[in-house]
């Protein structure tokens with residue numbers, strides 16, 4: 001009898017789906033949060049156990065501590081401004097494409113967030129920026145293996161659980177493959193996201209959804225070439241229910257609250273994220289247009305690529321401890337707060353995102369007020 005990992009620990013990495021030689025696995029959304037989980041069609045299954053062996057939760061890959069840490073940002077200001085943070089993901093993508101390599105990253109097609117393969121330089125913009133949704137992998141790991149066997153240079157950028165799955169899927173190191181993971185605090189499901197977008201867009205077709213404008217982080221729904229909804233994360237804080245629940249860490253996949261990759265030891269060649277906790281005095285003399293990234297090269301290959309990028313990015317060496325202290329996801333997973341538990345209880349009773357958020361806030365705000373009064 002085939003037994004995949006425990007449901008609450010399953011990261012939805014798609015490793016088992018990709019490895020199955022009989023296409024016996026489907027990734028099916030589970031209520032109430034809509035996270036996709038593998039379901040085995042017993043009629044198709046030949047009990048080869050490949051899916052169990054590839055699962056990074058059942059068989060965790062080795063992780064390694066970073067030896068160096070850098071504050072960094074793209075020298076090209078257009079790349080910097082349009083990217084999620086310092087634009088390092090985009091610089092890496094351009095670097096690989098320029099050298100004839102292929103890049104795998106996350107895009108938004110309509111309201112669908114998924115990983116794609118790009119091979120043309122102009123296409124790097126398709127994967128630029130963070131999408132705050134779990135990306136569907138589909139058969140991407142199989143495609144990567146084919147590219148590697150064909151001798152192509154490959155860059156994969158994704159969440160740590162996706163990098164872990166790719167590592168397990170490939171079984172061996174390929175010199176021409178670079179794996180980059182994001183520091184990650186958690187992902188809401190495609191189902192929650194798509195329901196929200198559909199609700200706002202109504203009958204209008206959705207061409208793409210962006211999470212970033214030149215003037216800040218936002219949820220920007222584009223139909224044709226027109227923006228039909230734009231809600232800024234900080235300026236309009238707590239007015240878009242999807243972002244509000246996301247910022248409160250209420251809507252993450254169950255596994256994100258016990259994420260095995262939320263630590264300083266990393267599964268990739270290079271880890272990138274936001275350099276929270278950076279001593280700002282260090283960079284005050286630089287003309288920085290936007291956010292500053294942290295780069296943690298993990299393997300010698302990762303270190304080598306950072307050296308190759310020397311003319312395209314600014315690099316300021318910082319103590320590894322500074323990066324770890326400033327970014328909680330390098331120390332522990334996101335916490336499931338009391339409010340989060342109440343919110344998820346209402347979701348499990350079939351209430352909508354908006355209703356669950358409203359009810360959990362209605363209960364929490366008086367409770368906090370009472371608590372503060374008692375404390376005084």
Ligand SMILES: Cc1cc2nc3c(=O)[nH]c(=O)nc-3n(C[C@H](O)[C@H](O)[C@H](O)COP(=O)(O)OP(=O)(O)OC[C@H]3O[C@@H](n4cnc5c(N)ncnc54)[C@H](O)[C@@H]3O)c2cc1C
Nearest residue numbers: 083084085086087088089090105106129131158185273274
């Ligand atoms: C869901 C999520 C949670 C995050 N949480 C944190 C955090 O807690 N702390 C922190 O320091 N940083 C976090 N990040 C990373 C941060 O937002 C930036 O993505 C990172 O700093 C890289 O910025 P950049 O400017 O170099 O990337 P860019 O040049 O803009 O490139 C972004 C890269 O991220 C990839 N990507 C985008 N969305 C996804 C996705 N949903 N799944 C997989 N890959 C994706 C794209 O393929 C692209 O290559 C998170 C990112 C995501 C997507």
Ligand code: SF4
Nearest residue numbers: 020045046048049051
């Ligand atoms: S045991 Fe083999 S055939 Fe069955 S679901 Fe797993 S990978 Fe597919």
Ligand code: SF4
Nearest residue numbers: 010011013015016055
């Ligand atoms: S391989 Fe990934 S998707 Fe499949 S059971 Fe394991 S964690 Fe879940």
Ligand code: SF4
Nearest residue numbers: 160161184186256259
């Ligand atoms: S928090 Fe962990 S389990 Fe959740 S998406 Fe990120 S890496 Fe995967």
